Amino acid sequence: MKLWKMKIVSPVLCVLCFLLLLPFVLSGCHGSRGMAEFVMPETFDTTRNYEITFWAKNDTNKAQTKVYEKAIADFEELYPNITVNLRLYTDYGKIYNDVITNISTGTTPNVCITYPDHIATYLTGTNVVVPLDTLMADTEYGLGGSALLFDGPAQDEIVPQFLSEGIIGGTQYALPYMRSTEACYVNKTFVEKLGYTLPDALTWDFIWEVSAAAAEQDADGTYFVNGQKVMIPFIYKSTDNMMIQMLRQQNADYSTEAGEILLFNDTTEAILYDVAAATGKGAFSTFKISSYPANFLNAGQCIFAIDSTAGATWMGTDAPLCDIAEENLVSFETVVMEIPQYDTENPQMISQGPSVCIFNKDDPQEVLASWLFMQFLLTDDVQIGYAQTEGYVPVTTKAQDSDVYQDYLSRAGEDNETYYKTKIEASRLLLDNIDNTFVTPVFSGSASLRDAAGQLIESVTKSIRRKETVDDAYMEKLFADTASLYRLDSAGGVSVSGDGEDLGPLPTASVILLSVLGGTWVCILAYLVRQKIKTRKKSEN
Amino acid sequence: MKKILALLLACVLAFACVGCGGSDEGAADVKSEGVMTYAEYTAAALDTQVVIEAYVQAKQSWWENQATVYAQDKDGAYFLYNMACSEEDYAKLTPGTKIKVTGYKAEWSGEVEIIDATFEIQEGSYIAEALDVTALLGTDELIKHQNEFVSFKGLTIEAITDADGVEHDFLYNWDGSGEDGSDLYFNVSVNGATYQFTVESYLCGAGTEVYEAVKALKVGDKIDAEGFLYWYEGVNPHITKVTAAQ
Numbered sequence: 001m002k003l004w005k006m007k008i009v010s011p012v013l014c015v016l017c018f019l020l021l022l023p024f025v026l027s028g029c030h031g032s033r034g035m036a037e038f039v040m041p042e043t044f045d046t047t048r049n050y051e052i053t054f055w056a057k058n059d060t061n062k063a064q065t066k067v068y069e070k071a072i073a074d075f076e077e078l079y080p081n082i083t084v085n086l087r088l089y090t091d092y093g094k095i096y097n098d099v100i101t102n103i104s105t106g107t108t109p110n111v112c113i114t115y116p117d118h119i120a121t122y123l124t125g126t127n128v129v130v131p132l133d134t135l136m137a138d139t140e141y142g143l144g145g146s147a148l149l150f151d152g153p154a155q156d157e158i159v160p161q162f163l164s165e166g167i168i169g170g171t172q173y174a175l176p177y178m179r180s181t182e183a184c185y186v187n188k189t190f191v192e193k194l195g196y197t198l199p200d201a202l203t204w205d206f207i208w209e210v211s212a213a214a215a216e217q218d219a220d221g222t223y224f225v226n227g228q229k230v231m232i233p234f235i236y237k238s239t240d241n242m243m244i245q246m247l248r249q250q251n252a253d254y255s256t257e258a259g260e261i262l263l264f265n266d267t268t269e270a271i272l273y274d275v276a277a278a279t280g281k282g283a284f285s286t287f288k289i290s291s292y293p294a295n296f297l298n299a300g301q302c303i304f305a306i307d308s309t310a311g312a313t314w315m316g317t318d319a320p321l322c323d324i325a326e327e328n329l330v331s332f333e334t335v336v337m338e339i340p341q342y343d344t345e346n347p348q349m350i351s352q353g354p355s356v357c358i359f360n361k362d363d364p365q366e367v368l369a370s371w372l373f374m375q376f377l378l379t380d381d382v383q384i385g386y387a388q389t390e391g392y393v394p395v396t397t398k399a400q401d402s403d404v405y406q407d408y409l410s411r412a413g414e415d416n417e418t419y420y421k422t423k424i425e426a427s428r429l430l431l432d433n434i435d436n437t438f439v440t441p442v443f444s445g446s447a448s449l450r451d452a453a454g455q456l457i458e459s460v461t462k463s464i465r466r467k468e469t470v471d472d473a474y475m476e477k478l479f480a481d482t483a484s485l486y487r488l489d490s491a492g493g494v495s496v497s498g499d500g501e502d503l504g505p506l507p508t509a510s511v512i513l514l515s516v517l518g519g520t521w522v523c524i525l526a527y528l529v530r531q532k533i534k535t536r537k538k539s540e541n
Numbered sequence: 542m543k544k545i546l547a548l549l550l551a552c553v554l555a556f557a558c559v560g561c562g563g564s565d566e567g568a569a570d571v572k573s574e575g576v577m578t579y580a581e582y583t584a585a586a587l588d589t590q591v592v593i594e595a596y597v598q599a600k601q602s603w604w605e606n607q608a609t610v611y612a613q614d615k616d617g618a619y620f621l622y623n624m625a626c627s628e629e630d631y632a633k634l635t636p637g638t639k640i641k642v643t644g645y646k647a648e649w650s651g652e653v654e655i656i657d658a659t660f661e662i663q664e665g666s667y668i669a670e671a672l673d674v675t676a677l678l679g680t681d682e683l684i685k686h687q688n689e690f691v692s693f694k695g696l697t698i699e700a701i702t703d704a705d706g707v708e709h710d711f712l713y714n715w716d717g718s719g720e721d722g723s724d725l726y727f728n729v730s731v732n733g734a735t736y737q738f739t740v741e742s743y744l745c746g747a748g749t750e751v752y753e754a755v756k757a758l759k760v761g762d763k764i765d766a767e768g769f770l771y772w773y774e775g776v777n778p779h780i781t782k783v784t785a786a787q
Contacts, residue, residue, distance in 0.1 A: 062704035062718040088720050097604075291650035295774060323650075324774050462657070465588040466645060 035127045040134050041364045044141060050369040051083045052110035055098070057354055059310060060090045061321075063389040071382045075373055078149040082369045084111075092118070092354075096447075099359075103128055108359035110370040116165055116439075117447040119173050119357055124444055130358040132172040135371045143375065152375045157398040165439045166355055174355040176395035177377055178386055180310040181349045181430045181437060182241055182339050185293070185422070187303045189332035190214065190225050201344035202337050204246070207234055207304055208274065211283035214303050226330070230301045232285045234278065235293040237307040239286050240454030241350050244440055246271050247453075248350075249342045254453070259443035261488045263453055264479040272460045272475065279464040288458055289465070295323055300330030306339055309391030309426035310353065318416045336425040338433065351437035353392065384408070388418060391426030400431070445488070452486040570615040573663075576641065579616035591646045591655060595619050596667040597638045598690050599769065599781065602743040603631045609743075610634060611688060611769050612642070613669045618688035620654040620771070622647075630662070639665035652772040653687060671767045679734050683776060691770050691778070695786050696729035698762040701737070710759050722747040725755050729764070738766065741779040754783045 054072070058064035065088060072084045087109070089095045096118045102108045103125050114122075122129050136155055140147035144154030155163075158176065166174030184202055191198055194213050199206060211233035214225045223231035236242045243263075247254050253262035278284035287293060293305030294314035305315065313321045316334035341347050356377060358370045376382065383394035384405045394400050409431075412424035430437070440446065459478055463470055483489040572578055576594045577585065585591050595612035602609045608626035612619045621642060626634070634640070644658025671692035677683040678693070700708035703717030711727040713719030725740040745751045758764065763786035771779045 058718060060714050060716065060718055062714075062716045065718045088718070088723070090714070090719070090723075289647070289649075295650060462588075462645075466590075467588075 035360050035362065037127050038130045038360050038367050039364055040138060041368055044147070044368050044372070045365050046079075046081055048365060049081045049083070050366050051085065052366065052370050052373060053085045053087060054373065055087045055089060055095055055109040055112045057089045057092055057095060057113045059390060061313075061389055064386060067382060067385040067389065070385065071377060074381070075150075075376045078376075079369070079372065082373065084373055089113075096121075110361065110366065111356060111358055111374050113177060113354045113356055114174070115447070116168060116174055116355055116442045117450060119166075119355075120168055120442045120444045120446055122357075122359075123168065123173070127360050129173050130360050130367055130371075132166075132175065132358070132371075135368075136172065141368065141371065148372070148375065150376055150379055153378050153396040153398045157396050158378070159395055159397060159400075159434060161351065161434060161437060162395045165351065166357075168442050174357045175374065175378065177354045177356045178310075178383075178392040179351055179353040179395055179430065180308050180390070180392050180426075181351060181433065182238070182245070182306055183309045183312070183391070183426050183429050184337045184339050185297060185305045185307065185312075185315040186335045186337055187297060187300070187332045188335045190300070190303045194225055198335060198337070199344075201347065202304075202340040203344060204274070204340045204342060207340045208278055208283065211278060211304065212281045215282040217282075225303075226300045228299075228301060230296075230299075232282075232290055232296055232302050234284045234304045235286065235290060235296055235302050235306070236284075236457075237287040237293050237305075237311070238454065239288070239457040240450045241352070242306070243268070243271065243453040243457055244450070245339060245348065245350055246342075248438055249348050255441050255443075255446070255449055257441045257443075259441070259445060261445075261449060261483075263449060263456075263488070264483060268456065269475050269479075272456060272478075273470070275457055276460050276464050276470045279461045284461065286458060286461055289461060292323065294319070297334075298322060298330070299324055299328045300332060308352065309393075309430055312336070312391035312423040312426035313389075313420060316422045318420070319422065320417050320420055334422050336422055336429055338429060347433065347436045349433060349437055351439050380404070387427065391423050391430075393427050393430045448486040449488060452482050452488055455482055455486070573641065579614055582619070582646070583617065585646050587646055587648055587653075589646055590643070592641070592643045593619060593655070594639065594641050594663065596665070596669075597634045597636055597640060598669055599636065599744065600631070600634055601741070603628060608634065611690070612640065613667075613689060615667070615669075618669075618686070618690070618770070620652060620688045621658055621660070622649075622654045622656050624655070624658040624660055626660070633662060637666040637668045639663040639667070650773050651775065674770070675731060678731060678736060678776075683770070684772070686770050687772055689770050691768065693729070693731065693766045693778070696731050696764050696766060698758050698760050698764065699728040699730045699735050700760050701726060701728045708760075711755055725752065727755055727758060729766070736776070736778075738768070738778050738780050739771075741771070744769075744779055745781055751780060751782050755780070758783070 056068050068086055072086055075084060076082065092115055095112065095114060099108060099112060099114070099122060103122065108128065119129055135141070136143050138145055144152060162176035162179050165176060166172055186198065188198055191210060194210060196210050214231060214233035216224050218224065221229055225231060244254060247267060250267055252267035253265050255262055275284060290296070293302060293307050294311065296302035297305040297315060298317065298319065307315070313319060317329060317331050322329070338347055339349055356374055358367060358374055361367050378396055380399045380402055383396055383399035384402065386392060387394045388408060394405065399405055409424055409428065411419045413419060413421035440450065456478065459482070460470060463474070572594055576592050582591055582593055595614045597610055598613050599611045600608065601611065603626065606625060606627055607623040608631050609623055610621040612621055624642065624644065639662070640660045641663055642655060642658050642660045644655040647654055647656045669690045671690050672686060673694060674683060674686055674691045675693045675695065677686070698710065701712050702708050703712055709717065711725050713721065713723040713725065715726050722742060724742045726737060728735050728737055740752055740755050764783045765786050766780050767782040768778045768780035771777050
């Protein structure tokens, strides 16, 4: 009798357990990975004090850290109730790693310089990054808003191409902070010494041809062009950009907007064969394999150095920044040119540079304080000040068109510091080509795809240097290995919406809860079946 | 009695051998089959495969299953850059640990290193004594000791200038653009010449004894220093210890 009671009670208990656990299950699932959605406060509460952290990236450049420090001081003067704590980084990758670590502990910074590719990964947490659309549109505290204590840009004063780069999955998650592209810094003296004339626009054929000519040595191993034992005619700093731009210029596949991986294609293979051929002639190398292009360029050991326009202060005989010994500097004429193109009538180059995002917090007022500071980074003083530190370009037309910035541009070559000619020419290169810039689709996994694109070039270059055979079989294996290494081999890639995303094994707590739920339903069904049988037996009797 | 004595001697011999095996101090550096001597490694061309055996002297960093390590045998030193290494194995790479490394010889801005390497832990232990290279500073001889654990004696701290032309005792980053936790740069003079030393933040970050000691240095202080003879466009010692000059 006792046993029978137990059997009846158990399913009832299970149902009760299920009902009791249900709210916890639901809230647990939500709370474990995210925060409540940010809701815009009606007003900014200036009676309270706020302390926000700003993780900023600089190029190991004191002038840039000074711009950040001045921006913070100026902002705190306007908003004495907001204290901004600056943490400096010199590497986007380190910021990314630290953000990932701090998301799990709920200690993200308030405002952070970052790449949209990285934000796409941050977004896999719930409400981790604050969507900016509502903030931007707010008439009081939004872009150009009436309650702002500074003269910030209106939305239509941010360069549209740059602004659109912060849209992920249809939502604005980042604002541009600075923009740059890549430039080819050319030792014109050596090009002409080799008997060539620089064209108006560089082509890949021209670069490969001149580089091969520059790699000619005498029997003693001395290069004819520079009389030295070292010459790497063509060095590319960022091989991921190199592959991405070469594909784009040929209208070849890379990925879809939704995150389908299309990198491993015939055009990619053809590019890699070109890289292999040039490397085999001693005409090409990369930053990862050899070192900074600027070091070789300035020592007269490189003719075509492709690097960011934000690296312009390191380029050329008279560069204000230089890592090599003075006695190793070689005098030559530096020319800043667009990166080589397949179709010079339709030039295409990457848009890059720091963006800025806001991380969500429990206190909406703190988020609003972060948003105010974020906007302040787009004011003219900050924009122009930072743009002058390197070959960057302000992201607002308001700053670009200002008298101060136009005066700065007009004074190229006045000195080798603020008005360093190569630096200002690099900025001009981007200003003249804003309509020719592009960005790659952003989705969770796009950062890995970018790494993979560069790794293909690095791998082929290393293999040729190591006298390995680079043929169709090699390419097939390289594609498979690279796809596997960067986890790009799952069909469809990974979309930011999470469709098809592998979220890994369930947490133990979830497994236990789901087991309890499953067990409960089994008990209920067993009880119902038993009742049914019992009823039938009674009726049969 | 003779049998007991013989047994006793045999036991003593066995224990002596085991005792020697615990540390390779003073023993000749005998390489395994197929492993290069340091001389053979030095003679190997860049971009060729190399196989070496050496002893971990210091670990610089680990990230995404890649470890950067200073290693040394009794003839010379090796910089193992981004060597494939699990986090679990990284923990095993304590100073003195013997490892067999297979990778490719490379050069980056003057720093000769082994890249794309794998390793296996072997029996044996050796920790190098710091070689005093003070007299070699400024000479062509110094590069022969690249990556070795070295010492410098009788250095005087000199002012170092930031990007704004302001003099400091030390700088965060080469131009003063960093903050606590960044690499430290400081100048020292000896034998009439001035050299720039670095406390590499991945090797010895904020909070380590050397990092805090260098932050406390003042121009004019006399110090001795130890570290690894790293190279970047010239000698760029990565300092791991500073003490008041003896």
